[in-house]
Structure formats: structure tokens, C-alpha cells
Amino acid sequence: MDGRSPRILVIGAGVSGLTTAVVLAERGHRVRIRTTEHPADTTSAVAGAIWGLSRLRPRERAVRWEWRSHEVFLELAHDPSTGVHLTPGTVASREPLTTSWLEETRSRTDLRECGPDELPPAFTAGVRATLPLIDMPRYLEYLLGRFHDAGGELVRSPVPSLADAAEESPVVVNCTGVGARELVGDAGVLPVLGQHVVVTNPGVAEYFVELSDTGYWASYMPHGDRLVLGGVAVPHAWDRVPNREVTAGILRRCAEIRAELRDAAVRDEIVGLRPRSETVRLHVEHYEGARIVHNYGHGGDGVAVSWGCAQEAAELALAEPGASPTG
Incomplete structure (x- = not known):
């Protein structure tokens, strides 16, 4: 330039x-x-x-x-250098799922509802779908x-x-x-603090996301040898220093879904401020x-x-x- x-x-x-x-x-x-x-x-x-x-x-x-972003991510997933990869997994809730987003997603992806044997304990509803992970x-x-x-x-x-x-x-x-x-x-526009725990992936190949309005949930996203665990949402917080108690809660919730995560080696604790409006x-x-x-x-x-x-x-x-x- x-x-x-x-x-x-x-x-x-x-x-x-x-x-x-x-x-x-x-x-x-x-x-x-x-x-x-x-x-x-x-x-x-x-x-x-x-x-x-x-x-x-x-x-x-x-x-x-x-949906425009979805189209682009599908294209990028063909190139491993992008970091975008199509991954199967589960989105689950302890409460009934609303249907509007389910029907729209089902019409454009392979989304299907989970059977009872596909849900972790205490979860009452869920869906499986292959989605772009980044x-x-x-x-x-x-x-x-x-x-x-x-x-x-x-x-x-x-x-x-x-x-x-x-x-x-x-x-x-x-x-x-x-x-x-x-x-x-x-x-x-207000900050909503989010914290993730990065662990060495013990062999998890699918994602899991818990839908929750409580401000904390269990989720894990596999990216090769890294597994990103979540999560929390803390409104009006500006401190980007990782909180060890939050880390412990994330690890506990995720281990309740996948027992092998209980002993996963922690590689990093990372914090960001989501811009909510x-x-x-x-x-x-x-x-x-x-x-x-x-x-x-x-x-x-x-x-x-x-x-x-x-x-x-x-x-x-x-x-x-x-x-x-x-x-």
C-alpha cells in the first residue's frame, strides 16, 4: 500500500x-x-x-x-488451513426446546431430534446436527x-x-x-464476560452445547488436539483475568457430560468480553x-x-x- x-x-x-x-x-x-x-x-x-x-x-x-455466513463457512470448510471444519454433535437442553429455530435449521442442515438414549442425564430435549466449528x-x-x-x-x-x-x-x-x-x-453496548478452558483433547470428536439462560452451561468444541470448554456469561464485567472458580465449574459441568474430561490436561484459561446490545x-x-x-x-x-x-x-x-x- x-x-x-x-x-x-x-x-x-x-x-x-x-x-x-x-x-x-x-x-x-x-x-x-x-x-x-x-x-x-x-x-x-x-x-x-x-x-x-x-x-x-x-x-x-x-x-x-x-445463513449467508453459513454458506461461506461451508465453502471454507473445504480448506483445512482456514480452521473451519464441519463437525457432528449435540445441542441439548434441560427444558423443552422452542421450535422456530429448530424448523429453520432442519430445513437447511441434517438436524434431527435426539432420542432419549442420546441425551446426557438430566437433559430432556436435544438435537443432533453437523455444523461448522471454527x-x-x-x-x-x-x-x-x-x-x-x-x-x-x-x-x-x-x-x-x-x-x-x-x-x-x-x-x-x-x-x-x-x-x-x-x-x-x-x-x-455492554460487556458480557465469557471464559473458556482449553484442554488437551482426549479423543473427543463431536461438539456439545447446552442451551441455558442461567449464565452458565456445559459445552465443548473439538479443534484437533485442542478442546475448548465452556461456558459462562457474566454481565457488566470488565476484568479479563481468568477466575479459577469459574474454571473449576466449567471443568465439573463438562465432566458430567463426558467423564474423560475430568482428567484432561488444562492448557489455557481464556477470557473475552462479548459486546451485548x-x-x-x-x-x-x-x-x-x-x-x-x-x-x-x-x-x-x-x-x-x-x-x-x-x-x-x-x-x-x-x-x-x-x-x-x-x-
Whole structure:
């Protein structure tokens, strides 16, 4: 990239920022990412992660984002270097399952309801489906490689204000997650702390996800020799230091599902801050002569909607004549 100002500035290098930057750069635009954290240090790197239908709002738009992302992940799963892999597994609940998301997922995947002998003790309902799992450290590295290959530039430097961003570029995409509280003064986006425990995989080949509204659950995601165990959701928490009591609870709950996890060797305890909002912030704002596209507030579903949101954010960024590919 030459020394001229970038045509498009993306703020943030988590999965939302990187994916949006890839979409824009691969369309031939000059793109710069500014970030305080390397992608490997973001909340996105802490995710499990599995594709699935979310509870994000607005629902009509979220459904489009989810299924578009699903299509892309199916394509990426053909390339082992991406970290995306199709994996069978179980989603289970101790309460009856709602049917709306079941029917929609069943229509596009191999989803089927579990028989009673396929559920762990104390679980009353569940489904089995082959879904995309994403090994986030590998996946973020893959996205970063695509971004650089398309001519993109990543700069480790904070963006103090939208005015600073608008001075640098006429088109800005804000993918700062919980950082939007400070950058744009959005008090409606709140941190929800998530913690995972990474263990050496003792041979688990399938995923398991417990559906729960209690703020804690059992889940495990196999990524080769790594198994990512979860999980918790602690609202309004900012401390990213792993909590040993939380780790013990995660290990106990997962061992109740798979006994061999009781003695699994712990490799890491990782913490991230999910950016929760009443509704996803994906819209345009005109500020100081610049076109600002906001793309944040995805909670714990940022990976699941990443490609759909990135493509819509790119369309919004390029909607005005001032953002031509030639710059």
C-alpha cells in the first residue's frame, strides 16, 4: 500500500473488523485496519466457536446474516488451513426446546431430534446436527493472511475519536465491539464476560452445547488436539483475568457430560468480553464529512453472523459515489 491516506478505514481487528476488511480489500479497495489489539488478542480469539442461529435483533436481518455466513463457512470448510471444519454433535437442553429455530435449521442442515438414549442425564430435549466449528486462532490468522494478500494494511494504534478517524479517511467502518462505549459514546453496548478452558483433547470428536439462560452451561468444541470448554456469561464485567472458580465449574459441568474430561490436561484459561446490545448496530452515520458505518453489538454471535454483517457493512460503506475502488 502506498503512502496516501486509505480509502477505507476499519477500526477493530476482531472477527467483525477482519471479515469486513477482507470483503472490502478483495473488492479492490485500499483498506487500513487500526486496532489496539492484534487479532490473536481480541475477544474473537477466545470464542469456541460454532455456527448457529442466534437471538440477535433485528431478527429479519439477523436471519439473513446467519445463513449467508453459513454458506461461506461451508465453502471454507473445504480448506483445512482456514480452521473451519464441519463437525457432528449435540445441542441439548434441560427444558423443552422452542421450535422456530429448530424448523429453520432442519430445513437447511441434517438436524434431527435426539432420542432419549442420546441425551446426557438430566437433559430432556436435544438435537443432533453437523455444523461448522471454527478454530478461532487459526481462523483469525487465515483472515489476516487474506487481508494482507489483498493489499490491506494493519496498524497497531488506538483511534481516540471518530473525529480522528474521519480526518484519516472519508469512509470508516466501526467494528470496535464494547469499545464503542468509549469511541462513540454508546452506553447501550455492554460487556458480557465469557471464559473458556482449553484442554488437551482426549479423543473427543463431536461438539456439545447446552442451551441455558442461567449464565452458565456445559459445552465443548473439538479443534484437533485442542478442546475448548465452556461456558459462562457474566454481565457488566470488565476484568479479563481468568477466575479459577469459574474454571473449576466449567471443568465439573463438562465432566458430567463426558467423564474423560475430568482428567484432561488444562492448557489455557481464556477470557473475552462479548459486546451485548439490544440490537446489532449496523447502520450509517455521517460525521465530520465522513461516512461512518457501524458494525458492532453482536454479543456472543459475532462469528455466526460475521460474513453476512461484513457484506452488508461493505455495501453500506460503498453506497456513495465517493468510495470508488480506484480511490
